[in-house]
Amino acid sequence: MKLINSLTPSQEILIPVYREKWREIALSTESINHQKATVAINAAYQIISYLHPRIIFCDSPHRALKQMERGERNKVTNRLDKKLRIELIEELAKQVGGKLRSDVNLIWSQLRPQLWGQLMRQISGEIGLKLGEGIQPELWACNASIFDFYISVLSCSHDEKKWQIYRDLILNCGWFFPFENICYVSARPDILSFDNQQRLHAEGSPAIQFRDGFSIYAHHGVRLPARYGTVHPNQWQAEWLLTEDNAELRRVLIQEIGYVRISQELQAKELDTWQEYTLLKIDNSVNLEPIHLLKMTCPSTGHIHVIRVPPHIGLARAAIRWVNWGINPEDFSVQT
Structure with missing residues (x-):
């Protein structure tokens, strides 16, 4: 042959x-x-x-x-x-x-x-x-x-x-x-729903559903319990992080809720400030390690942006330097 x-x-x-x-x-x-x-x-x-x-x-x-x-x-x-x-x-x-x-x-x-x-x-x-x-x-x-x-x-x-x-x-x-x-x-199944990367995904509804009502909820390929899957991500609550033991589900919740809402709803504690930057800490057991957040407020628009920084950082200026790849904030030619 x-x-x-x-x-x-x-x-x-x-x-x-x-x-x-x-x-x-x-x-x-x-x-x-x-x-x-x-x-x-x-x-x-x-x-x-x-x-x-x-x-x-x-x-x-x-x-x-x-x-x-x-x-x-x-x-x-x-x-x-x-x-x-x-x-x-x-x-x-x-x-x-x-x-x-x-x-x-x-x-x-x-x-x-x-x-x-x-x-x-x-x-x-x-x-x-x-x-x-x-x-x-x-x-x-x-x-x-x-x-x-x-x-x-x-x-x-x-x-x-x-x-x-x-x-x-x-x-x-x-x-x-x-x-x-x-x-x-x-x-x-009567319903099969995917995101643009062909991962099972639906928001507030089943990603897979059969005619007898058996349903599976998923968020970009991650299977969700019904208590999350039946709720649109826009309505997910930061307090859910306090009782969620699964690390992958915590990651999904954090990603969708966002650190801005998390810091507000879980009453993040202020550790340090520098100009329009504030270093925050969430004391609640949201993750396996403490969550430190750098909040940046635009002076002209008032827009707030929050980014997570390593938990060993305790000063706002150090957090700014970490976010900007080691550049000191005083060295910025233009601050935004």
């Missing part, structure tokens, strides 16, 4: 096309067609020599989890993954040179954190789901983007039946949990 070792320019420009094609498929919020999903599931069971299962459709992975018999990675999940995804990987990889595989894998490497890593982390973290308990089409879509490119663009030979079943499962199912005699198939 002659290896394919390079791409033509016309082939190379199609890489992002296939990445975006499978991102759109994986992030679909259209309702699944139960009849098509049933056909796809039955074909998958047949290819691993299992009888057609009883299929139960659920409104969310959470609902499926509550109904199914949980366990470690079951043999049906394992066999389907090996028969379809792994065997397609092995079959197609034999026809493509190592460097080219690395180049084309850019499709996979850019999709996987967005489509699978993020969704899996958020959803499974919310409901306590282990990876081995089911199959997530988002993960399979990452591989499908490469399979599709190899097959459609590079004309690699392949098992057409496996590829058809693999595609049909992604196109027609949400998360599904296959057991020997029964298979639970989740609906797709």
Whole structure:
């Protein structure tokens, strides 16, 4: 078999096309067609020599989890993954040179954190789901983007039946949990909301929501508890920092609330002043270490800007010097 070792320019420009094609498929919020999903599931069971299962459709992975018999990675999940995804990987990889595989894998490497890593982390973290308990089409879509490119663009030979079943499962199912005699198939989410960097994000509303109301809140990729996620960031309260133990959530709260509001609402203590600069300290246990803030008030506009400085700094002039990379405030030719 002659290896394919390079791409033509016309082939190379199609890489992002296939990445975006499978991102759109994986992030679909259209309702699944139960009849098509049933056909796809039955074909998958047949290819691993299992009888057609009883299929139960659920409104969310959470609902499926509550109904199914949980366990470690079951043999049906394992066999389907090996028969379809792994065997397609092995079959197609034999026809493509190592460097080219690395180049084309850019499709996979850019999709996987967005489509699978993020969704899996958020959803499974919310409901306590282990990876081995089911199959997530988002993960399979990452591989499908490469399979599709190899097959459609590079004309690699392949098992057409496996590829058809693999595609049909992604196109027609949400998360599904296959057991020997029964298979639970989740609906797709009704809402999927992202920021401009493709991170799960919504303000005051769910970033992921299923038809049964199961929801996940996220702020630029960080999962939020409902007590924060249901409130628009403009209305977040500085006092929440006093009881929040999670460091990542404290970081998000601080970033959105801002040090100006934090210093006002938590009654920061004045340590020192120099001209229009004031060094403040927040005594409350907002963070793992004391928070020292340099407040700068513009003499002409009255605009206030607050920036955090290291907690060992106790004088306003020292804080100004730290902010300005060691330059003494007296050396400023123009103060703003």
